[in-house]
Amino acid sequence: MESPLLFGISTMAYFIAMMIYFIYLAFRNNPVGIIATSFTILGFISQTFAIALRWKEFAELSGMGFIRSAPLTNLYESLTFFVWCLILGYLIIEFKFKNRSFGAFVTPIAGLVLAFIDLTGVTKEIQPLVPALKSNWLLAHVTMSFIAYAAFAISFSTGIMYLILNTEKKNEPAYIFWTLTFGLFAILILSMGIDFLTFKVKVRPEIFIKSYLFKTSFLHPSATVNIISWLISFAIIFIVWKYGFILKRILIKFGLSADMLDEITYKSIAVGFPIFTLGGLIFGAIWADQAWGVYWSWDPKETWSLITWFIYAFYIHSRFVRGWKGKKAAIVAVIGFMAVIFTYLGVNLLLSGLHSYGSQ
């Protein structure tokens, strides 16, 4: 079997699992839940084999030996590995907390990320390593970073569920925060979706962002379209804000307790933070020191990972300050993961775009 086929199987399995998790949530039927978990495990096993095969292929192609040939060197490979870590983290939580409800949240993320890879022009080719990446630090640095990212992703989803469950009034900041987050996310997905459907292009994400992103809405040449886009955006935010409580009613049915959500949020950050510090920041610094003789140069990637580190340090310390436990801490956990996404994707896709603009 080939790795693309196996990746395809796992994408399918995650989507099927997602649908069964939804059915499970609706009917609370245990056998259904077991089937959902089985599909998740099937997807996970298939993905594991896919990664292993790609690894083997890479090692044979490059002739650099096993350790240096970890398939973690480009966007495609790292996204795939992120999904793998996320599913692993979810399976651990399902096993430890004996609760399947998160499955309905995690499997769609996994499926969407894998589908995103398929839809966009992210290159899937095995690319030879540039000399700077040829190091034993690659494996340690990247795997640990992504294990931490997956832990942070889990804390993000439990954090946001905590906010949904624990907000009562429409005018309280925590409610406005989570509805705004959802609203902006919906606008982003919607406008990007329209861009995709209009231009039907398969290009590298950097190029997509530079040449196509929001060109059918906010950056459309016609001012009327711009105004309508903005109006629709405000309408979406307003609707999410107005009817956000419906989501809360659904979540209450899941039988999730706020305490448990808070605990999972804290625990996944408590796991992610030390791993991120060691694998992300320290190993990254040591590697940079070996390759370029500078362990810290304040480049955007380094700085953003430091920003992420400070946000999670903020989270951990804020729990010791009176009045910060609960909602405020959950907001910090959610912001923390946004910083993670920015560190991982935004720095490469947005900042490099902004900076290379001048050189064009």
Add this chain to the structure above:
Amino acid sequence: MEKEKSTLIDKIWAFFASVKFAIIIFALIATTSIIGTILEQREDPAKNLQILSRLFSESLAPTLYEIFDKLGFFNMYRSWWFISLLALFALNLIICSLDRLPKIWKLVKEPMLPLPEETLKKFLINREFTIKNTPDNIKFFVSDTLKKSGFKCNEVKEDNGFQFFGQKWNYSRLGVYLTHMSILLILIGALIGIKLGFKGYMEVGEGTVSNTVISGDKVLTLDFLVKCENFETEFYGMSDMPKEYRSWLTIIKDGKEVVKKSITVNDPLTYEGITFYQSSYGIIPNGLGRGIFIFNVVSKDGKSNLLNLRFGDSFQIPGTNLTGRIIDFSPALRYDERGNTFTYTNMMNNPAVLIDFTESGKHKFSGWIFKRHPESWQLPDGNRVEFYNYWGVEYTGLQVRKDPGVWLVYLGCILISIGLFTAFFLSHRRIWVKLIADKQYTRIVIGANTNKNRAAFERKIDMIVSTLSKNKEGAK
């Protein structure tokens, strides 16, 4: 008056030691850092003007540029206010440790004491059960079970039984402080590196030596020479994708060769605390035609001769009358669709020489020989010209660094890892087990506490309880 003054100092001290101050600093460093990732740091002003006009508007950009420039935003991480934030961060770490460490240290050092039954029952984790045996008979089994669970227990004789008590990972409570101290260590290491070390760049041509390093706007002179024996780019297969950049370096001190090493991007050379990193490469200005061709000429019957030649030189295939002359050279030669040759870059990606062969003054044949394509080395008459290298035209660009503080940074990194892992993954656990004689039976009361992850500790306690309960049949 005197008293009020001291309370003010107390208040300031308490504020600097507080977690609240810490999270304010975290938030400030995190948010200000963002600006530095959007604006180009230490770059051409034109670039930042362009970014500003893109983010705001063309007309606002120059004014904003001036304001940001005054605030040091274009060299932000070295600006006085950002350094001050880092200093406040350090101050917070120092004061918070000074404030708390002595108290925690006292707690860690405090011996555990036996406790009365009522106190044990008030613990969040407490168990009580009865075993059909006397305390004297089971006490060894109890202490053994506790030991196996990782608790080395003290034992005291009480009125009607015994009490065991012990703890585990007592020192894990210091993990937080170890983490904080390591951050300080890293900051001190970085400061030493900035004050006492330097970062620079030097270029050394193949076959030449140099001791000058450009560091910012300063020129430094090393007290030894760096010689570049050779520089080579290795490619993936026949593609132009670089696989490795390699320089063969020799350090010459007082006229003697002291170190020889080939360096690559992830494998630098260190001599006398100064480290040389492979950083860039290029062609020596006006040097492209002045190199030396290194050929190994092999005749049909296996006679070979290693030659160093210059452009225009002639050479003979050993044991024959065949003479070759180098008449053309290209650093990167390629054939187009029609079979014509052209040079596609002026870097040494695919060096090739055109050799014209004559035998006793008569033209025989001529053709291109490629360094990277051994199949082109074979001549039509069975002789061979092996093109090993075109040497002396490239220079290697080396990043040069001296950082006497880097070991402190590394030490800090190791300690912060230990600190974080103890702080997050180890918990301080204490257990008291009281054996109370009750006729032929023993009533066992267990009280326990932990500073984190109570659920896991409760599971552990339950295991101890079940081990102890099982003993009642065996010990009868």
